[in-house]
Amino acid sequence: MLGEHELIARIRRRAGSPPAWVTLGIGDDAAVIEPERSARIVLTTDSLVEQIHFTRQLTSWRAIGHKALAVNLSDLAAMGAAPRASLLSLALPTDVALADFDELVEGFVTLAGQAGAPLVGGNLTRSPGPVVIDVTAVGSARPRRLLTRSGGRPGDELFVTGQLGAAAAGLALLRAGAARAALDADASACVCRFERPDARVRCGVTVARRRAASAAIDVSDGLADAVHQLAIASKTGAVVDASDVPVHPGAAGWAANAKQDPLALALSGGEDYELLFAVSRRHRRNFFSAIRQSGDLTATRVGRLQAEPGAWLNRDGRLEPLGPGFVHF
């Protein structure tokens, strides 16, 4: 493996020319960017740790680089913030080959370019153990156009984007050693979702700009955890209607084969990176207009916030406690 300066030079070459708002990119003591006029700075950091969040056996280096940024973009999306820049901090053991390093960087900067979150800086160090990839994403949002977890009110309806359980099913398929060529389209989509999650940036920004939701959170640890967190932050209770939860067809297929409950996969399977919104009734139409402007994306009503405390699952009219989400700590 090359030294630190050589590796930084490689990243710099691959990252290419940054957009105009980057005053100073990779290579100095710090990066400098221009804030958007009258906007707030939105900051988030999230890491992928080898053996905890990924293994080299199951995920390609390029997918790892993509995912390390995508999980951060998902946090920006949940705030309604437009991506502005990213930082990449890598701790690498000596057994990572240069070609793998290049692939990781490639996965990262390709998504960074697509998302408008140019890589402006970072850090490289040795690791005596796992690969640790720490990413900071910087976004931009107007102060009165920000989405938070805490804005939900009793009576708001809960909507989730896309379909759930796909990433968890994808991971299960990879772990079972499924041959990719033998997978049907739905199962294959699950593997793709696990490896290269899409952050719902356009959706989050559009909903926020139209003030179409009162609260939002990203679904990183399953729908149940997201509902819990949103309800706690909003100081409300919540009910999820079991029959309305949109289970990804690939997840349903995997669950049928594995004799598992597909709903459990949707509620507790991690890494879907969809968005959960609380929407007041008077903003329902506004919200659906925002979703239509968000590209090829659906949103499904899955429940509501209520004044009575607690988070509940409504199964055919019987309420049971909504279990916790995926625990990764």
Add this chain to the structure above:
Amino acid sequence: MLGEHELIARIRRRAGSPPAWVTLGIGDDAAVIEPERSARIVLTTDSLVEQIHFTRQLTSWRAIGHKALAVNLSDLAAMGAAPRASLLSLALPTDVALADFDELVEGFVTLAGQAGAPLVGGNLTRSPGPVVIDVTAVGSARPRRLLTRSGGRPGDELFVTGQLGAAAAGLALLRAGAARAALDADASACVCRFERPDARVRCGVTVARRRAASAAIDVSDGLADAVHQLAIASKTGAVVDASDVPVHPGAAGWAANAKQDPLALALSGGEDYELLFAVSRRHRRNFFSAIRQSGDLTATRVGRLQAEPGAWLNRDGRLEPLGPGFVHF
């Protein structure tokens, strides 16, 4: 150890109320801060990895927390940026006790409060190996008041703050198992410098606001490395005058005992976190005024930039190549 949500709640309590410019602190999908009027956003990230940058045997948890932020503040200082916020991303193995976690957080947030870099967000995850502490510091600087590495010109004089080699001597003393109570004041100061480096934030900001330097870099990997990097970025050569390099008296004392060259310690010993400035002759007085406004801090002329390429050490009139700095990758 507690779960993720409980640990975040502990950090949140300890971090206390953030200053007015923090719109949204710990607890949502991302943090939100207000940029300073007409200022640019300055971003840096740096990590401490167990066994690479610290060991639990030699450094207290509180010192580790302090240092993880200080090394980032030092990068902001080198840009002349005023600290504005910080993010803390922790990967922790299961054998870290709750009391140690609390101490680490305490060291971090105490410095964050002093430096005006409130902890606004972060991430917690398990590590299957070392403790990895990744910090992002966010600063603020006027566009025409920024310091970079690349602004140096032939003829500029090089000045370094403080005295060098202290941190390396402090580490050597700790490694040798020195009893702290038995250390003299100079040696003790070296241990303190290693454990709890001061970032020269006030100095960097003052010099930048007065436009008193043409370039700056922080001395994290020894003076030699800093001079190399500044000269390369400025497309100049550089000469360091060996007899002018300010060696910390504790480093000189350690070197004498260990039969080492004290100059080598100052040139190649890492972690001093002083600042190196390139100053044009017409800004010399302006620069010294800035240093006088930077509190109890000295600056010493150690050499100059020149048109002829390369980085050189001038020993009593004989030029030899300036060796590399501390290699930690």
